[in-house]
Amino acid sequence: xxxxxxxxxxxxxxxxxxxxxxxxxxxxxxxxxxxxxxxxxxxxxxxxxxxxxxxxxxxxxxxxxxxxxxxxxxxxxxxxxxxxxxxxxxxxxxxxxxxxxxxxxxxxxxxx
Amino acid sequence: xxxxxxxxxxxxxxxxxxxxxxxxxxxxxxxxxxxxxxxxxxxxxxxxxxxxxxxxxxxxxxxxxxxxxxxxxxxxxxxxxxxxxxxxxxxxxxxxxxxxxxxxxxxxxxxxxxx
Numbered sequence: 290x291x292x293x294x295x296x297x298x299x300x301x302x303x304x305x306x307x308x309x310x311x312x313x314x315x316x317x318x319x320x321x322x323x324x325x326x327x328x329x330x331x332x333x334x335x336x337x338x339x340x341x342x343x344x345x346x347x348x349x350x351x352x353x354x355x356x357x358x359x360x361x362x363x364x365x366x367x368x369x370x371x372x373x374x375x376x377x378x379x380x381x382x383x384x385x386x387x388x389x390x391x392x393x394x395x396x397x398x399x400x401x
Numbered sequence: 402x403x404x405x406x407x408x409x410x411x412x413x414x415x416x417x418x419x420x421x422x423x424x425x426x427x428x429x430x431x432x433x434x435x436x437x438x439x440x441x442x443x444x445x446x447x448x449x450x451x452x453x454x455x456x457x458x459x460x461x462x463x464x465x466x467x468x469x470x471x472x473x474x475x476x477x478x479x480x481x482x483x484x485x486x487x488x489x490x491x492x493x494x495x496x497x498x499x500x501x502x503x504x505x506x507x508x509x510x511x512x513x514x515x516x
Binding site: 321323325330331332333334335338378380382387388389391392393394 | 407432434436441442443444446449451459489491493495504505506507508509510512
């Protein structure tokens with residue numbers, strides 16, 4: 290059974306710092322991996338999607354990498370800003386039924 | 402603009418009542434999903450549908466029911482059999498349920514509270 294784990298559960302950094310969020314999964318048979326952002330009381334906003342054949346994706350200050358063989362993904366945020374404060378969720382798309390399996394998220398706080 | 406609309410944003414249920422959460426999408430997506438989010442437990446899959454008139458149970462389907470009569474709509478009913486329904490409910494859709502290349506789009510959620 291696929292399990293997704295995110296470390297750390299919470300992270301607090303000063304503004305301007307570069308940071309890395311980690312995601313690991315137990316079964317390398319995935320279609321893709323998606324990183325989402327969730328603000329309190331809101332839905333999920335897709336940040337980056339990495340296909341299983343890709344190694345990384347970039348969007349602005351965000352860079353996500355995927356190492357399928359080791360079951361790991363990282364989300365790199367450059368020059369963090371207070372507006373980046375949110376919960377970040379990673380999810381893998383399983384071949385069986387195309388279901389999305391989520392980690393429990395990392396709650397990020399960027400202090401001015 | 403294309404997207405997913407969930408309504409209502411807040412919903413209150415009395416003991417023994419059935420309530421229905423609405424989810425509508427205009428993205429022409431084939432697959433739709435319902436997730437439940439509880440603090441500290443992440444998102445758990447309730448039901449999903451790959452095509453019209455077909456749906457499958459997810460990991461926590463007990464006490465819930467769905468229908469998929471139209472491609473655009475996937476309503477979720479929380480029945481009185483669901484003993485702990487207070488949670489945040491999220492609807493999502495994707496272009497090809499079994500396909501590898503497409504990600505999910507989520508709605509803004511419905512917060513259900515038992516009173």
